[in-house]
Amino acid sequence: MQHILDGNRRWVASKLAEDPDYFQKLAVGQKPRYLFIGCSDSRVPGSAITGTAPGEMFTHRNIANVVVNTDLNLLSVLQYAVEVLEVKIILVVGHYGCGGVAAAASNKQYGLIDNWLTNVRDVVRLHETELLRIADPKLRMRRLVELNVIEQVRNLAKTNIIQNAMRGANPPILHGLVYDLADGLLKDLEVDNSTFADLQHIYGTEAPEEEATAATPVAEASAPFIAEEDSSAYEGPKHDPVQGIPASLAE
Numbered sequence: 001m002q003h004i005l006d007g008n009r010r011w012v013a014s015k016l017a018e019d020p021d022y023f024q025k026l027a028v029g030q031k032p033r034y035l036f037i038g039c040s041d042s043r044v045p046g047s048a049i050t051g052t053a054p055g056e057m058f059t060h061r062n063i064a065n066v067v068v069n070t071d072l073n074l075l076s077v078l079q080y081a082v083e084v085l086e087v088k089i090i091l092v093v094g095h096y097g098c099g100g101v102a103a104a105a106s107n108k109q110y111g112l113i114d115n116w117l118t119n120v121r122d123v124v125r126l127h128e129t130e131l132l133r134i135a136d137p138k139l140r141m142r143r144l145v146e147l148n149v150i151e152q153v154r155n156l157a158k159t160n161i162i163q164n165a166m167r168g169a170n171p172p173i174l175h176g177l178v179y180d181l182a183d184g185l186l187k188d189l190e191v192d193n194s195t196f197a198d199l200q201h202i203y204g205t206e207a208p209e210e211e212a213t214a215a216t217p218v219a220e221a222s223a224p225f226i227a228e229e230d231s232s233a234y235e236g237p238k239h240d241p242v243q244g245i246p247a248s249l250a251e
């Protein structure tokens, strides 16, 4: 613990030597340009590997940099970053040599985390054909790391938070990157907002108040699975008016 406190004092001293008002300026508030979604791995600290300073990057990290649409933590960070802080750029950053991705590619149990890593196993399932074509196990694992990042950028595009932001005046820009532990360099996977557009015919949704004013050709074209079925015919389970529970259960 003393090591941590000593390190803090040295860091404070170095910052004050550069700028005596450094901390007063930061304390005023934050307006970060970036949201960083990365792995919890201790070797991949977002600010250090991107050369950004405190105040520039809002951060969420979890094992294997996964974007899970039921993760309240991730969704809260995303919503606050996009709607309140109005970040301009969202980075999903994976890294070669990711232990989480490697664990997901194995059939060994590690405990609770196995369930979290199911999200990465879903990436394996989606891209199994491509992955099996790569004979070298190391190269196959590197490609899985990349595909995991690409799928997590897609998962961002599936959230109504990003969908609403994309319709706003200043839509955020999505990027997928991979960090190489061996040389410290970031590789741009060149997944961008076209990834978002490609998914909207399946995942796109609109807020109720927008439906009336939305351009109807786009709205009709964007939901084929719903449009082709007569979804209005299904009214949900019949409820007993007195008991307030489905009639089928009440009988």
Ligand code: ZN
Pocket: 039, 040, 041, 063, 064, 065, 095, 097, 098, 099, 100, 101
């Ligand atoms: Zn990792």
